[in-house]
Amino acid sequence: MPRRANAEPLTEQRLLTAALALVDERGLGSLSMRKLGAALGVDPMAVYYYFPNKQALLRRLTGDVFQRMRDVDRSGAWQRRVQTWARTYRRLALEHPNLVIEIVANTDAVMVAVPIANEALEAALRASGLDAEAVEMAVYLIVDYVNGLVLGEVAMRQREEESASFEFALSVIISGLESRLRESGAPPVGSL
Amino acid sequence: MPRRANAEPLTEQRLLTAALALVDERGLGSLSMRKLGAALGVDPMAVYYYFPNKQALLRRLTGDVFQRMRDVDRSGAWQRRVQTWARTYRRLALEHPNLVIEIVANTDAVMVAVPIANEALEAALRASGLDAEAVEMAVYLIVDYVNGLVLGEVAMRQREEESASFEFALSVIISGLESRLRESGAPPVGSL
DNA sequence: ACCTGAACACCGTTCAAGT
DNA sequence: ACCTGAACACCGTTCAAGT
Secondary structure, X not given: OOOOOOOOOOOHHHHHHHXXXXXXXXXXXXXOHHHHHHHOOOOHHHHHHOOXXXXXXXXXXXXXXXXXXXXXXXXXXXXXXXXXXXXXXXHHHHHOHHHHXXXXXXXXXXXXHHHHHHHHHHHHHHOOOOOHHHHHHHHXXXXXXXXXXXXXXXXXXXXXXXXXXXXXXXXXHHHHHHHHHHHOOOOOOOOO | OOOOOXXXXXXXXXXXXXXXXXXXXXOHHHOOHHHHHHHOOOOHHHHHHHOOOHHHHHHHHHHHHHHHHHXXXXXXXXXXXHHXXXXXXXXXXXXXXXXXXXXXXXXXXXXXXXXXXXXXXXXXXXXXXXXXXXXXXHXXXXXXXXXXXXXXXXXHOOOOOHHHHHHHHHHHHHHHHXXXXXXXXXOOOOOO
């Protein structure tokens, strides 16, 4: 297949953008190295000049998308910061459902996404006054819950009353954490 | 390929057992229709006589494995029943991690697994005295959390301190539900 | 009724070659 | 430096044929 006359040169960015578009629009099944090449009017094997294999491409894609979790606001009461983090993650997941599905089933991608995503949440929980061990466990509780929710929403593709359910869950979890805090005689809620 | 001399006749059960063994031992990547046939000493295409396609095979496998969630004990305090349900689900998932990963990424399989798995949990939560709407939302909270946990455990394949984190999460969720119950002036905890 | 085997349209990846 | 194209070992699925 001869190169298209008007083709711009390939770059990592063009490949990543095209790959994300394929995943978002047509599902993960439509992201193959061959189709990615074809989508850019280039020999299927040209992709291998920029990424050593498909795994590496997915790793980059995951990292780039999850960087957005870094923007979550870091001021205000811890309860509110936890809510904001969870809502941001949920929104990101609903924007790229097909990618999120891949990430969760893929050890490699999980290890890229998790530390990036969790950092802001951990900061919020440290501000609650829970001890270090409880903070770590609370991070897992919330991350695991939101992951599970998002996968359920994505897999079922039915979204009607899920929002009420989501807000209910967050408030139950936060109440539970507040009980812990009271029991351990920690300083008043919201303190820094 | 001629049929093996000592071969028993193929049955749905033999195919399902062999398929689950392939998934458990070598991962989902190793479950192909062709390898399944080969594992049973039969032409790869023989599988299509029993299952119309791979999706149908996976659906059956999922349904069969999740039936075990029906055995969860249905007596005692609701808090304890919720814990038992969650622990049973977690154990099942850790026995068949590769299948669980597939299930969660697969709309079709989710719709088979979810109603089977959730039924006993819903019964436990109805016994708590929460109103019908809260019961439904609490089911989602717990199912989503355990799904997320299990996927995290499976994807990371690191299990050390996860148990403490799991028990912490359950107790936080249960405390949060108890707060709800107190606020709504419901009958005392554990009533039927 | 139960299984086989060729065929088709796909994959990811390697490698030698072209410009 | 950047891209091509043939080749290899895989997929799922269809279909006509064998016993």
